[in-house]
Amino acid sequence: MSETPEEPLGPRRVIGTPSTAPKAVDTQAESSRPAFSAEPEDLKHAKNAERLVAALFVLAFLAGCGFIAAFIGIEVGQNTIPKGANAVVAATRSNFALGTCLSIALLALGAGSIIWVRQLTPNIEIAEERHDLNSAPEDRAAFKRDFAEGAAISQITRRPLVRRTMLLATAPLALAPLVLLRDLGPLPQTDLRHTVWRKGLRAVTLGGLRPLRPSDISTPGSLITVIPEGYQSDDDALAKAGVILIKFAPGELHIPTNHDGGAVVSTMNWTIDNIVAYSKICTHVGCPVALYEQTTHHILCPCHQSTFDAANGANVIFGPAARALPQLPLMLTSAGFIAAASDFTQPVGPSFWERG
Amino acid sequence: MSSIISRRRHPAAGYAAVAGGLVVAGVLYGTFSGGGASAASSTQDSTQVAQGHSLFLQSCASCHGVDAQGTAQAPSLIGAGAAAVDFQMSTGRMPAKDLAAENDRKPQTEFTQAQIYDIAAWVASLGGGPSIPSSSDVSTAKANTALGSELFSTNCAQCHGFAGAGGALTYGKTAPSLNASTPTQIYEAMLTGPEAMPVFGDGTITPSEKRDIIAYITATRTEANPGGFSLGRTGTVTEGLLGWLGGLGFLVLIAMWLTAKRKDHVKAESEHHS
Numbered sequence: 092m093s094e095t096p097e098e099p100l101g102p103r104r105v106i107g108t109p110s111t112a113p114k115a116v117d118t119q120a121e122s123s124r125p126a127f128s129a130e131p132e133d134l135k136h137a138k139n140a141e142r143l144v145a146a147l148f149v150l151a152f153l154a155g156c157g158f159i160a161a162f163i164g165i166e167v168g169q170n171t172i173p174k175g176a177n178a179v180v181a182a183t184r185s186n187f188a189l190g191t192c193l194s195i196a197l198l199a200l201g202a203g204s205i206i207w208v209r210q211l212t213p214n215i216e217i218a219e220e221r222h223d224l225n226s227a228p229e230d231r232a233a234f235k236r237d238f239a240e241g242a243a244i245s246q247i248t249r250r251p252l253v254r255r256t257m258l259l260a261t262a263p264l265a266l267a268p269l270v271l272l273r274d275l276g277p278l279p280q281t282d283l284r285h286t287v288w289r290k291g292l293r294a295v296t297l298g299g300l301r302p303l304r305p306s307d308i309s310t311p312g313s314l315i316t317v318i319p320e321g322y323q324s325d326d327d328a329l330a331k332a333g334v335i336l337i338k339f340a341p342g343e344l345h346i347p348t349n350h351d352g353g354a355v356v357s358t359m360n361w362t363i364d365n366i367v368a369y370s371k372i373c374t375h376v377g378c379p380v381a382l383y384e385q386t387t388h389h390i391l392c393p394c395h396q397s398t399f400d401a402a403n404g405a406n407v408i409f410g411p412a413a414r415a416l417p418q419l420p421l422m423l424t425s426a427g428f429i430a431a432a433s434d435f436t437q438p439v440g441p442s443f444w445e446r447g
Numbered sequence: 448m449s450s451i452i453s454r455r456r457h458p459a460a461g462y463a464a465v466a467g468g469l470v471v472a473g474v475l476y477g478t479f480s481g482g483g484a485s486a487a488s489s490t491q492d493s494t495q496v497a498q499g500h501s502l503f504l505q506s507c508a509s510c511h512g513v514d515a516q517g518t519a520q521a522p523s524l525i526g527a528g529a530a531a532v533d534f535q536m537s538t539g540r541m542p543a544k545d546l547a548a549e550n551d552r553k554p555q556t557e558f559t560q561a562q563i564y565d566i567a568a569w570v571a572s573l574g575g576g577p578s579i580p581s582s583s584d585v586s587t588a589k590a591n592t593a594l595g596s597e598l599f600s601t602n603c604a605q606c607h608g609f610a611g612a613g614g615a616l617t618y619g620k621t622a623p624s625l626n627a628s629t630p631t632q633i634y635e636a637m638l639t640g641p642e643a644m645p646v647f648g649d650g651t652i653t654p655s656e657k658r659d660i661i662a663y664i665t666a667t668r669t670e671a672n673p674g675g676f677s678l679g680r681t682g683t684v685t686e687g688l689l690g691w692l693g694g695l696g697f698l699v700l701i702a703m704w705l706t707a708k709r710k711d712h713v714k715a716e717s718e719h720h721s
Contacts, residue, residue, distance in 0.1 A: 177671040179670070179671040179672075179673055180671045183671075183673060205705060209705075296651060296652075297597075297601045298594060298597045298598040298601055298602075298656065299598070299652075299653065299656055301653075303650065303651065304650075306650065307648070307650025307651055308648070308650055308651055309648070309650065310640070310646040310648050311646075312640045312645055312646045313640070313645060313646040313647070313648055313650075313651060314602075314645035314646070314647070314651075315602070315647070315651035315652070316601050316602060337645075338646075379605065380605075381602075381605045382605050382606050382616060382617075382622075383645050384616060384617060384620070384643035384645075385640055385643060385644065385645045385646065386548065386642065386643045387617065387618075387643065389616075389617045391616060391617050393605055393614070396617075398617055409617070
């Protein structure tokens with residue numbers, strides 16, 4: 092490293108750069124720093140690097156202009172795109188142009204800056220000393236003194252009546268967020284344990300809203316998603332009440348059991364004519380489960396691959412779900428339609444804290 | 448040994464003789480009928496049934512049994528119906544290339560459509576099962592595509608994906624893409640529940656609703672794709688993930704390069720110290 096003193100780079104001082112005139116105060120500190128030359132060692136190399144940096148910055152400028160032009164120029168609105176054009180295609184084109192321009196602009200700006208720093212600025216090593224984080228002993232003593240003085244002046248220690256009523260005044264304000272947060276929504280009450288299914292409520296197809304007779308699901312291997320009749324517009328109810336009906340061939344269905352308040356009960360009388368109803372809500376995190384394979388009787392959840400055996404009470408045979416899909420007891424109405432014999436005997440959907 | 452051979456050969460030889468004669472009859476029939484026989488009118492045809500039987504003995508009986516009663520390798524076809532035969536054979540799934548839980552769609556079938564109708568007619572004559580839907584059964588002219596979309600997302604999308612691109616099932620099985628399926632094949636699949644697919648009979652999804660679903664599937668194909676490697680029309684998710692993972696790795700390399708010392712400086716320093 093050469094020992095030549097620092098010289099001004101150009102004829103005029105550039106705005107934002109430090110003054111070249113030495114400051115009297117800083118002389119001592121500056122003198123401890125290693126002197127460096129602003130003049131590069133390899134002039135030709137530096138000139139090439141300068142041109143490269145400039146070219147990258149110009150590219151970034153052009154790409155930035157291109158971004159603005161693409162934003163203004165490419166129409167995406169349903170009403171502004173040309174007649175017959177597709178809104179999805181227009182949005183795809185616009186996204187591609189905007190993304191490409193912005194990527195090039197930021198990349199060229201970044202690359203130019205890096206080359207600038209690495210190729211043009213002088214390579215100097217700067218040691219930055221670390222100091223203790225705690226204050227000097229005299230500063231700490233002064234703070235203690237000031238604090239004690241302030242406390243004495245405010246008379247907070249001398250006048251307990253004022254102090255205590257002030258604390259009393261702030262207590263309700265501190266508790267206010269609790270009631271505000273509590274009011275964000277109603278508590279679920281018993282909604283987590285119950286659905287809208289009840290005795291005699293008919294099951295209707297989702298979409299067609301038709302009630303079903305057992306003869307409508309006569310082919311073994313049939314599957315259909317049903318909802319409680321009359322609740323097709325009640326999203327809160329539908330979120331938990333979705334049910335799949337599965338028809339088995341005679342003998343395929345093993346004696347299904349279900350957990351009713353801890354006791355394992357046979358659910359053979361919950362089925363009608365080998366038609367079984369299970370909750371469509373996965374017991375893991377509540378995705379709809381309806382990937383039913385009629386060859387293996389597996390019900391697969393598409394979210395995390397929990398697999399339930401429909402022929403064995405929808406017990407879990409694979410995946411993160413911990414509990415079998417709850418089974419809905421079925422009955423026939425007097426007109427011969429499939430209906431619920433009661434609500435589910437256990438909570439549907441994911442487990443929750445107080446479920447037990 | 449010779450007794451086994453004679454026992455095995457005895458019925459097959461008889462059938463082969465019958466089959467040979469029937470093939471000749473079939474060729475004659477094919478030239479006269481022009482191969483354009485409509486399914487609905489021809490399933491009752493006794494010539495077609497006989498011809499289908501001979502084709503069955505040649506190509507299907509080795510797995511499904513000579514009376515279609517099923518074997519350890521393949522299920523019984525009694526009661527399977529004409530629609531199931533037409534679906535399995537027109538998609539090229541049958542004859543199966545090996546004994547697996549599921550078979551892939553083949554671009555070409557080994558049989559002409561007329562031959563498939565013949566075999567379907569014979570299987571239907573064994574009794575029961577849904578028949579092949581007519582062209583008016585699968586016509587989407589007056590279909591409600593919006594209702595079809597709702598029905599598709601309720602009953603089909605969990606396996607086939609919301610745009611019918613297919614998806615994974617358990618133990619390596621897959622739900623196929625619906626992009627190459629004809630309206631008739633979609634209708635037949637719902638009716639018969641091929642392989643692991645559940646049955647969606649006319650009691651649960653009415654013929655009108657089936658046409659709505661077909662209308663949705665076919666309409667989706669002509670919709671603009673949001674681009675990228677698609678992944679079932681989800682857009683540029685695959686390359687986005689690659690961009691994230693690859694891009695982050697690249698940025699780590701860039702950071703290492705930024706903080707690395709320039710070679711000439713390392714050299715100059717070592718000279719300075721020595």
